[in-house]
Every structure is written in structure tokens, then in C-alpha cells.
Amino acid sequence: MPELPEVEVILRGLAPRLQNRRILAVAVGEKRLRQESSPGEFGRWLPGRNILELERRGKYLLFHLEGKVILLLHLGMTGRLLLQPTPSPALPHAHLLLQLEGGLQLVFQDVRRFGQALVFPPGVAPAPLSQVGREPFSRQVTPQWLSQEARARSRAVKNFLMDGRVLAGIGNIYANEILFAARLHPATPAGDLSVEDWTRVLKETRRILKAAIAKGGTTVSDYLNSQGETGLFQLELLVYGREGEPCKTCGQPLVRMAQGGRSTFFCPRCQKEK
DNA sequence: CACCCCACCTGCGTGC
DNA sequence: TGCACGCAGGTGGGGT
Structure with a gap:
């Protein structure tokens, strides 16, 4: 579910309420998440500690x-x-519950249990972060860098965009929307894009992610923010989930196909193969 | 290495 | 009504 905008909205909602608030106690659910520290590790490292700061990476x-x-x-x-x-x-489906001072609790709920909850003691670098690519809003990300990263890559540009080891935070919904906005066919080999193409992709990536954050993220089924509210960006989606509906630019019916086991939605007229 | 597929889970909508 | 099937915002392991 949550891609970069949804995680960012959650972060912004939680940060002012959690900063400088102490964790009093921890409770762990019965079934384990795909990646989860043991109840003993949570019990050892969390209770009694103050929450200093929240950060998002991808x-x-x-x-x-x-x-x-x-x-x-x-x-x-x-x-x-x-x-x-x-x-x-x-x-x-509550998997981790942090009892906080001031009469609050933070609950990590996850129906499908694909989530992760891991605690890292002092001096232990969180291993999963070593795989996380660059932030889309970072100055380190330029059309030239993207072009360099994609050079000689045969994989489809959509799969490339969703590869979190290159650009962090873009998932299936936003990859579809970005490629429609950039007028690129999702199956185009990433290595075939010109620097001009990457300039457009990067501009649309930042515009769309920013707009989605401003709208509180996208709720297609499960997503809620930390206050239990849905997002609104689903009202602005132009291609995702709109198979058979007319393209808002040209009226042509939108098409769905599968790429790497995920659904891709695109306009066969506006997003021509190169 | 790059790339692809599948597994990991539960729930919901659809069609027979 | 009931059941089988397909599909869902992600990641990572194993095979080619």
C-alpha cells in the first residue's frame, strides 16, 4: 500500500505528537510479520525510552x-x-503496540503481514536501509544521474522506476501516474530513454509525489493516516485502476497489462512505444 | 551482475 | 448461498 507520499503523510502526522514522548510499554501480536524483532528484543530496547525524532527513508x-x-x-x-x-x-491484526506517556498508544496494524518492525541497538546500522536508493527530492537525483543509472538496462522503465535500490519510494500507483504524465510507454527499456525523457520523468515524479502528499496520500483500499483518515489523491489518479475508462487527455480507452506480476495502466495513444 | 518469477499473507469482489 | 479464482500501495530470495 503505502508508497512515499503515504509514509510521508504518516510521518508528518506523527512527528509533532510523538517527539519527546516516552515509550512506557510494548505489546507484540501473536503472528509474526515478515520481518520482525523478537518480543524480547522489543522489551529490552523500547520501554522507558524517549522518542527523539522521526525520519523517512524511501x-x-x-x-x-x-x-x-x-x-x-x-x-x-x-x-x-x-x-x-x-x-x-x-x-x-495489531502487531506492535507502543504504550506512550500522556495517554496515547501507537498501534502497528497489518492485515497481510508483509510489513516490518525491527529494533536496532546502539551502533547497529539498520541493514535494510543499505539497500534503499536515492530520495526523489534529493539534489543528488538529476536527469543525468538517472540516465547514467539506466544506461544499458534492458528492463522496462516502469520496473526501473519501482526499483527502490535506485530511486526510493515509488510503487505501483505512482509509477503508473508518472509515466502517463511523462507520456512514456511503461514497457520502454529504461536504457532507451534520452536525458530529455529523464528530465520529464523527474519533473513529473516530483510534481506528482508532492501533490499526493498535499492531498494526504492515495487510498484505494486500506490506507489510512495516523489519525485514521483516508487520503484524497485517489480522486486525481489519471490511469491507475482505470482500465477501459477514457483517457482524460485523448479519450482513448485506457489499457491494463501485467509487468513483473503487477498491473500497469496506460493510454495506448498518449504513451506510444519508442 | 541484471533480470524474472515467485513466495510471503489475508480479504474482497466476481462469476459460475 | 457457496465456492473457486483473481487481484491488491512491497520486498527479497533463488534461479537463469
Whole structure:
């Protein structure tokens, strides 16, 4: 579910409420997430620590705790982070519950359990972050760099955009929207794009991610922010999930195809093969 | 290495 | 009504 904009919205909602708030206790759900520290590790490293700062890297959320302890969360497809008053009725599929001072609790809920919740003691670098690519809004990301990264790559530009080891945070929804806006066929080999193409892709990437953040993210089924509210950017999607509907630019029916096991939506007229 | 496919899960909508 | 099937915002391991 959550891609960069959704994680960013959650971060912005949580940061002012969590900063400088102490974790009192931790509860862990029965079933394990795909990647999850043991209950013992959570119990050892979290209770009693103050939350100093929140950070986003790609689709990961980092909680920097007192004493250089890091709590790393990834929401997978169906993860939610809900901040509630204590006590609140128990939620189904709650996998981690942080009891906080001031009558609040933070619940990590994840139906499909593709998410991650890992704690890292002082001095231990969070391993998953070593695989995370550059931030789309970083000055380190330029059309020239993208072109260089894509050089001699035969894989489809859409799969390239979704490769979090290159550009972090772009998932299936936004990859579709970006390529429609940049008028590129999603199956174009990444290495075939010119620097001008990459200039357009980067501009549209930043514009769309920024607009999605401003609209509170995209809710197609599960996504809720930390206050339990849906996003609004689904109202602005131009291609994702719109198979058979007319293209908003040219009226041609939009097409769906599969790429790497994921659905790709595009306009066969506006997004011609190169 | 680059690339592809599949596994990992649960729930929901569709069509028979 | 019930059941089978396909599909869903992601990642990572293993095979080619």
C-alpha cells in the first residue's frame, strides 16, 4: 500500500505528537510479520525510552530513540500506524503496540503481514536501509544521474522506476501516474530513454509525489493516516485502476497489462512505444 | 551482475 | 448461498 507520499503523510502526522514522548510499554501480536524483532528484543530496547525524532527513508519509517536505539518500520501492502487514546478497543491484526506517556498508544496494524518492525541497538546500522536508493527530492537525483543509472538496462522503465535500490519510494500507483504524465510507454527499456525523457520523468515524479502528499496520500483500499483518515489523491489518479475508462487527455480507452506480476495502466495513444 | 518469477499473507469482489 | 479464482500501495530470495 503505502508508497512515499503515504509514509510521508504518516510521518508528518506523527512527528509533532510523538517527539519527546516516552515509550512506557510494548505489546507484540501473536503472528509474526515478515520481518520482525523478537518480543524480547522489543522489551529490552523500547520501554522507558524517549522518542527523539522521526525520519523517512524511501518507504521506511525510522524512530530515533534515546540512547541511539532505532525502531525501523515498513508498512508493506496493508500496514497502518494509528495513534489512539488509551484505552482504546483492541484492533484486529495489531502487531506492535507502543504504550506512550500522556495517554496515547501507537498501534502497528497489518492485515497481510508483509510489513516490518525491527529494533536496532546502539551502533547497529539498520541493514535494510543499505539497500534503499536515492530520495526523489534529493539534489543528488538529476536527469543525468538517472540516465547514467539506466544506461544499458534492458528492463522496462516502469520496473526501473519501482526499483527502490535506485530511486526510493515509488510503487505501483505512482509509477503508473508518472509515466502517463511523462507520456512514456511503461514497457520502454529504461536504457532507451534520452536525458530529455529523464528530465520529464523527474519533473513529473516530483510534481506528482508532492501533490499526493498535499492531498494526504492515495487510498484505494486500506490506507489510512495516523489519525485514521483516508487520503484524497485517489480522486486525481489519471490511469491507475482505470482500465477501459477514457483517457482524460485523448479519450482513448485506457489499457491494463501485467509487468513483473503487477498491473500497469496506460493510454495506448498518449504513451506510444519508442 | 541484471533480470524474472515467485513466495510471503489475508480479504474482497466476481462469476459460475 | 457457496465456492473457486483473481487481484491488491512491497520486498527479497533463488534461479537463469
